[in-house]
Amino acid sequence: MLKIKSLRARVEDKQILKGLNLEVGAGEVHAIMGPNGSGKSTLASILAGREDFEVESGEVTYNGEDLLEMSPEDRARKGVFLAFQYPVEIPGVSNANFLKTAINEIRKARGESALDSKEFLQLMKEKMKLVEMDKTMTQRSVNEGFSGGEKKRNEVFQMAMLEPSLAIMDETDSGLDIDALRIVANGVNALRNENRSFVVITHYQRLLDYIVPDYVHVLYDGKIVKSGKKELAFELEQKGYDWIKEEISAVKA
Amino acid sequence: MNTTFQHNGTEVFVREFNKFKGAGNGTLTSMRKDAINRLSELGFPTTKHEEWKYTNISPILKGDFTLITDDQFFLTQEDIKPFLFAGKNSILLVFENGRFNEALSSIPENSEGIVLGNLSDHFTHPAVKSHLGKYAGYKDESFIALNTAFVNDGAFLYIPANGSCEQVVHILYLNDTRKHATVMYPRNLIVAEKNSSLKVLESYHTLGHINQSFSNSVTEILVEENAAVEMCKLQAENAIANHISHTEVNQTANSRFNISTITFGGNVVRNNLHIVLDGVQAEARLYGLYLIDGKELVDNHTLVDHASPNCYSNELYKGILDEHAQGVFNGKVLVRQDAQKTNAYQSNKNILMSDDAVMNTKPQLEIFADDVKCSHGATTGQLDEEALFYLRSRGIGEKDAKAFLNIAFAAEIIRNISSQYLQDRLMQLVEARLKKINSYE
Numbered sequence: 293m294l295k296i297k298s299l300r301a302r303v304e305d306k307q308i309l310k311g312l313n314l315e316v317g318a319g320e321v322h323a324i325m326g327p328n329g330s331g332k333s334t335l336a337s338i339l340a341g342r343e344d345f346e347v348e349s350g351e352v353t354y355n356g357e358d359l360l361e362m363s364p365e366d367r368a369r370k371g372v373f374l375a376f377q378y379p380v381e382i383p384g385v386s387n388a389n390f391l392k393t394a395i396n397e398i399r400k401a402r403g404e405s406a407l408d409s410k411e412f413l414q415l416m417k418e419k420m421k422l423v424e425m426d427k428t429m430t431q432r433s434v435n436e437g438f439s440g441g442e443k444k445r446n447e448v449f450q451m452a453m454l455e456p457s458l459a460i461m462d463e464t465d466s467g468l469d470i471d472a473l474r475i476v477a478n479g480v481n482a483l484r485n486e487n488r489s490f491v492v493i494t495h496y497q498r499l500l501d502y503i504v505p506d507y508v509h510v511l512y513d514g515k516i517v518k519s520g521k522k523e524l525a526f527e528l529e530q531k532g533y534d535w536i537k538e539e540i541s542a543v544k545a
Numbered sequence: 546m547n548t549t550f551q552h553n554g555t556e557v558f559v560r561e562f563n564k565f566k567g568a569g570n571g572t573l574t575s576m577r578k579d580a581i582n583r584l585s586e587l588g589f590p591t592t593k594h595e596e597w598k599y600t601n602i603s604p605i606l607k608g609d610f611t612l613i614t615d616d617q618f619f620l621t622q623e624d625i626k627p628f629l630f631a632g633k634n635s636i637l638l639v640f641e642n643g644r645f646n647e648a649l650s651s652i653p654e655n656s657e658g659i660v661l662g663n664l665s666d667h668f669t670h671p672a673v674k675s676h677l678g679k680y681a682g683y684k685d686e687s688f689i690a691l692n693t694a695f696v697n698d699g700a701f702l703y704i705p706a707n708g709s710c711e712q713v714v715h716i717l718y719l720n721d722t723r724k725h726a727t728v729m730y731p732r733n734l735i736v737a738e739k740n741s742s743l744k745v746l747e748s749y750h751t752l753g754h755i756n757q758s759f760s761n762s763v764t765e766i767l768v769e770e771n772a773a774v775e776m777c778k779l780q781a782e783n784a785i786a787n788h789i790s791h792t793e794v795n796q797t798a799n800s801r802f803n804i805s806t807i808t809f810g811g812n813v814v815r816n817n818l819h820i821v822l823d824g825v826q827a828e829a830r831l832y833g834l835y836l837i838d839g840k841e842l843v844d845n846h847t848l849v850d851h852a853s854p855n856c857y858s859n860e861l862y863k864g865i866l867d868e869h870a871q872g873v874f875n876g877k878v879l880v881r882q883d884a885q886k887t888n889a890y891q892s893n894k895n896i897l898m899s900d901d902a903v904m905n906t907k908p909q910l911e912i913f914a915d916d917v918k919c920s921h922g923a924t925t926g927q928l929d930e931e932a933l934f935y936l937r938s939r940g941i942g943e944k945d946a947k948a949f950l951n952i953a954f955a956a957e958i959i960r961n962i963s964s965q966y967l968q969d970r971l972m973q974l975v976e977a978r979l980k981k982i983n984s985y986e
Contacts, residue, residue: 340938377964380935384953393949394939401940433953434935452940 293489294339294359294458299350300514301338308334310514311350316458319486323500323525324493327533332493333377335349335511336462339491340361340374341367354458368394369401373456374445377463382434387446388416390434391453398454419452423479424495441472447481459483460491477502497529510536549595550588550687554606558691558699559585561612565872568708569668580683580693587687596983599846599873599905605787605813608757609726612695618646620721624752625649629716630779630970631746636661640718643729645698661714662734667701672736680765680821681793682684688815692730692763699732699762704741704772713964715746720782723753733764737772737800746967748779751786757812758782762790768800770824776804777962778816781974784839786811791819798824798853803916805832805962806862807971809978810841810870822856822884833862834958836978837870838898844873849891851914854859860891863958865951865979866902874906878921882913891921895926896954898947951979 294316301309308331316322326332338345339352341364352359359367370522380389395415396406407415423445435443444464451459461480465473480490480503492503500508500522508524509516512533517540518524528536554647567573575605589606590597621640629637638661639649645663652661660667683690699717720727737743741848749760762781768774780788796802808817820829835843849858864872874893895904908921926952936946955975962968 342934363943364934364937365940368938374938376935376938378944380929380931382929382932382935382950382953384956385936385949390936390939390941390949393945394936394941397940397942397945406867521942 293354294491295353299338299352300348301334301345302348303334303345308336308345308514312511312515314509314516316489316491318489319492320507321484321503321505323505323508324491325495325497325508325525325528327496329456330511331514332495332511333462334494336374336377336460336491339460340364340372365397368454369398371457373451373454373459375444375451375459375461375464377466379435379443379447381436381438383436385434385516387432387434391416391450394450395453405471415453419449422452422466422482423449424475425449440467441469444468444472444476445479448476452479452483457487458489458491460493463495463507464492464494465494473499474502497525500525511541512536548593549591551591551770552588554589554603555585557610558694562694565612565614565695568665573696574905576678577694580690583683583689584687584694587685587690589687596846596875597713599871600813600815600842600895602789602813604848605759605789608728608759608787610728610759611726612728613642613644616644618644618648620646620649620719622649623956625717625719628717628719628748628750630748630919630967630974631713631964632966635712636710636714638663638714638716640716640729640731642721642727643698643718643731651743654825657708657711658705659708660701661710662701664699664701664734665697666884667882670701670703672703673734676736676765676767680767680795681763681791684817686791688761692732692761692791695730696732697730697767699734700747701733702735702743702745704737704743706738707740708738709742710744713746713967714832715745715748718747718749718762719752720750720758720760720786721752722756724756726756727758729760731760731762733762735764735766738774739770742773744775744964745805746777746779749782749788751783751833752961754783754785757785757787759787760790762800764790764792766792766794766802768794768796768802770797771799773801773962774803776802776965777971778804779807779971780811780814781809782811784810784812784841786814788814790815791817794818794820796822796824796827796829798826801824801828801832803961805834805958806845807833807958808835808837808843808845810835810837810839810843812841814841814843816845816876818845819850820858821850821852822849822858823852825853826855827853829855829859830961831858831860831862832961833976834955835864835872836955836975837864837869837872838981839871842871842873845875847876849878849889851878851880851887851889851958854884855886856884857888858890861891861958863954864895864904865898865954866904867898869899869901871902872904874904874923875909876907876921877909877911878919880910880912880914880917880919884914885916887914887917887918887919889917889974893923894949895925895927898928944974948976948979956978
């Protein structure tokens with residue numbers, strides 16, 4: 293589904309990704325962990341198509357197509373979804389209106405007919421339950437005045453509505469209390485199936501207690517330096533990232 | 546030599562004036578004469594004039610200003626249909642190339658002394674006699690002088706004390722340029738007496754797209770004690786239209802005045818809005834929206850004159866400028882020495898959609914009282930890149946995402962209009978205008 297080969301990227305003159313490799317198969321959940329500044333959010337941004345980053349070399353293919361060539365909207369239409377670390381507030385644009393436009397763009401790309409208002413409302417009602425979202429949230433402007441937890445729930449709600457085949461979750465756990473974390477994780481778990489893949493980016497192991505990954509990768513200094521099964525996350529939790537850093541410097545020396 | 550005015554260009558108007566015969570008695574005739582003489586003396590402002598620094602009006606003066614004064618009308622119901630924004634049952638006054646077209650207008654039987662009609666039919670009305678020309682002074686303003694010289698047709702709306710008009714009164718000005726260039730000098734007088742209320746839509750449109758038009762309007766509005774007037778001035782003429790308007794508002798104690806000035810562009814467009822808060826606890830709200838592209842120039846000049854204590858004014862003007870468009874905002878809030886406990890707020894926000902668009906903004910506060918709350922500010926920038934990326938990352942194309950954000954930006958102004966029907970129709974017009982802007986990419 294997703295193949296990243298020797299990806300090198302920079303922002304202005306700062307090298308951030310230094311030859312990253314990753315393969316994600318259909319239906320798999322991959323956690324990417326790493327200390328601050330290791331390049332986690334840069335990876336998420338590049339996959340979603342943010343233009344602040346310059347890809348120097350390497351390739352990213354998604355279902356065999358060159359992902360880096362596509363506009364952000366085309367990626368979304370082909371099933372890529374980014375749950376933002378900091379969801380943007382857009383005053384004056386209603387959540388419902390925005391989402392209806394988005395869903396119908398994606399349906400059009402899939403060759404499906406547009407949802408009418410009734411069908412859309414029905415679907416919204418159904419998916420709202422997943423993240424215990426209340427009706428007033430959908431009537432408000434996109435993320436405007438939402439608490440941190442509401443913003444993250446709204447991201448998962450949008451994911452449920454748009455039904456992506458590859459969801460990238462950028463530190464979805466940051467700023468969440470334990471109740472909100474549980475709601476968000478339950479929403480994500482309900483969306484797991486054999487065709488849908490997840491890349492879950494997080495600093496802490498805590499989220500992975502709820503969203504149990506198939507694979508765990510450690511991103512450090514722009515590269516994936518260690519990969520393993522879910523047990524790797526527990527090891528990181530116990531030993532911290534210093535252990536990885538020491539291993540790396542030992543190899544270099 | 547005084548270079549802030551130029552005298553070239555007034556002769557053609559004097560020649561037209563000599564052919565012009567307006568209605569009314571000797572008082573009006575002498576006011577007109579005085580006004581044209583004043584125009585000849587003054588000339589037209591140049592860009593050396595501080596108030597016209599960014600707005601060069603010489604392109605306007607190259608036009609054809611032959612005034613149509615006969616009583617032949619050509620417009621049909623079909624022609625005006627696209628412009629009926631105030632609802633099917635609204636009160637409608639139609640002006641064809643500046644002349645009142647009674648057949649296309651729709652005015653209910655006047656009751657309880659309310660007058661909604663053509664100014665030149667009411668020159669003997671006591672309110673016209675006591676108010677016409679009393680607020681919009683032409684001694685120093687060339688374009689008010691020009692308008693006053695040709696005072697004749699326009700809307701006269703009079704709501705006597707304790708009266709009210711529930712429906713929106715739509716004053717529709719249509720320039721029919723399909724066969725020739727047009728010029729018009731609409732003159733409106735709106736008088737809302739004590740405890741009365743009124744809602745007005747004043748809109749300007751063009752038919753045709755080859756010949757130029759020039760609209761030079763003056764509107765005087767009197768909002769008396771405890772009266773409430775809501776205005777929407779919509780300028781939706783074509784891209785080659787020239788439009789210079791002056792709205793002069795006088796408010797007395799406890800009155801409320803709310804105006805939305807919406808401008809869709811033209812060759813040169815200038816909106817002057819002066820509000821005098823001339824009685825305690827008067828409130829004025831000024832909203833403005835300009836959506837411009839091509840080589841259009843739109844200049845909004847506002848003055849809020851706090852002349853009495855305990856008054857409130859709030860001003861918000863927003864603009865979206867694309868391609869080579871030029872915008873000017875000059876907003877002055879004057880708080881006179883006696884106007885203690887004034888609350889005055891002003892803000893101007895602009896989005897530049899292209900590197901070639903230019904916005905000149907100058908918010909000004911002049912405060913002579915010491916116990917006041919005042920603020921002002923201006924911002925000019927690009928569309929929020931983060932918001933744009935967010936929308937696109939959900940599958941919404943770049944063009945639509947920009948339109949989404951621009952519509953939301955504009956909606957903050959339109960939302961202030963109290964008639965839901967009018968608000969919805971204006972939102973449709975704004976969306977259409979903005980989609981055209983975005984389709985130029």
